[in-house]
Amino acid sequence: MKTSTFRIVPLPTEVAERARRAVKAGAADHAVVIADSPTSYPCRHCLRFARPGERMILFPYAAIPPGHAYSESGPIFVHADACERYSATREYPHELRNGRAFRAYNARYDMIDAEVANGSEPEAIVEKLLQNPETTFVDARSVTRGCFTFRVQRA
Ligand SMILES: [Zn+2]
16 A cells, blocks of 8 residues: 555644534534434544434534634534544545535635546545645535535645
């Protein structure tokens, strides 16, 4: 197996923990939902789909921070109970091989390219986007709902 040129960046644990505290404090923009499908609730912290019946927190996350032309905040899920942050960061997350679009951004958070994995290997798309020296990071998003899923940087 060849060494990957990328590094998966899951949601920071502190962001997941902050969401769990916000739910306990009754924050109006943090909802607890029960997963009712095995492939609809990807946790951005462990990068696994919730199993039906698991409690998930739905809350807005600014994947592209305020103050930029491409600033964007949108809904993401994390497990309501503690989970282990995805650690196989040199491997593309197995459960998220399908249904992702990839957006390349430069150092000023400008979106400079984007591709959908239409049957091709997601690793190949990520590596191609990172080959552009202007690309600082690539964001994987849901191709259907557009929600931020995880970030990819150079290894
Ligand atoms: Zn999780």
